[in-house]
Amino acid sequence: MTSGPAAPGTPSSSAHGPAAGARASRPGPGPHRHPGDGWVDCACGTRHWGLNGAAGLLLARRTPDGAVDAVVLQHRALWSDQGGTWGVPGGALAPEESAALGALRESAEEAGIPGEAVRVLEEVVLDHGTWSYTTVLAEVLHPFEPAATDAESIEVRWVAADDVTDLPLLTAFGEAWPRLRARLESAPTRPTTPGESPCT
Numbered sequence: 001m002t003s004g005p006a007a008p009g010t011p012s013s014s015a016h017g018p019a020a021g022a023r024a025s026r027p028g029p030g031p032h033r034h035p036g037d038g039w040v041d042c043a044c045g046t047r048h049w050g051l052n053g054a055a056g057l058l059l060a061r062r063t064p065d066g067a068v069d070a071v072v073l074q075h076r077a078l079w080s081d082q083g084g085t086w087g088v089p090g091g092a093l094a095p096e097e098s099a100a101l102g103a104l105r106e107s108a109e110e111a112g113i114p115g116e117a118v119r120v121l122e123e124v125v126l127d128h129g130t131w132s133y134t135t136v137l138a139e140v141l142h143p144f145e146p147a148a149t150d151a152e153s154i155e156v157r158w159v160a161a162d163d164v165t166d167l168p169l170l171t172a173f174g175e176a177w178p179r180l181r182a183r184l185e186s187a188p189t190r191p192t193t194p195g196e197s198p199c200t
């Protein structure tokens with residue numbers, strides 16, 4: 001499920017809103033599709049999505065000299081929390097699921113990101129004690145085009161790193177973006193592996 005790190009409102013409350021018909025017509029058992037889906041009343045005074053915390057994938061494409069050229073962003077469905085803003089694909093972690101595995105699972109489900117095309121670099125944790133959000137930083141191993149592959153997204157695409165702040169961003173992502181970008185820029189680039197074709 002898509003949901004932001006700060007998450008009052010939907011998607012669970014959307015079942016009672018104007019979009020209820022559209023959501024009810026979707027296949028599957030409804031909003032609570034995964035164990036771990038649900039709201040946490042956090043010590044910070046906000047409700048967050050993800051009984052076991054949540055995670056998202058910030059996937060970067062590099063230029064030949066190693067600079068971050070673009071990242072995959074998700075234009076979030078209007079009925080979602082802070083609907084219409086842009087953020088990274090991700091969602092609630094399942095019980096016992098690592099942040100990296102959860103972020104990759106959600107990214108495959110809602111953004112068509114093939115796990116084998118991704119190399120995880122590091123994780124940045126926003127820890128609220130009773131809840132945490134992990135941004136999994138990663139880079140592409142070979143080119144692909146992401147796409148909105150479920151109703152959580154209006155659009156999913158590569159966004160030039162320099163253009164990210166031109167978009168209306170999910171609040172928490174917008175606050176974290178400068179630091180996350182710096183971490184991506186400073187992460188070691190993919191080592192050259194014999195027999196592996198270069199991705200740029």
Ligand SMILES: [Zn+2]
Pocket residue numbers: 042043044045046048128131
């Ligand atoms: Zn909190």
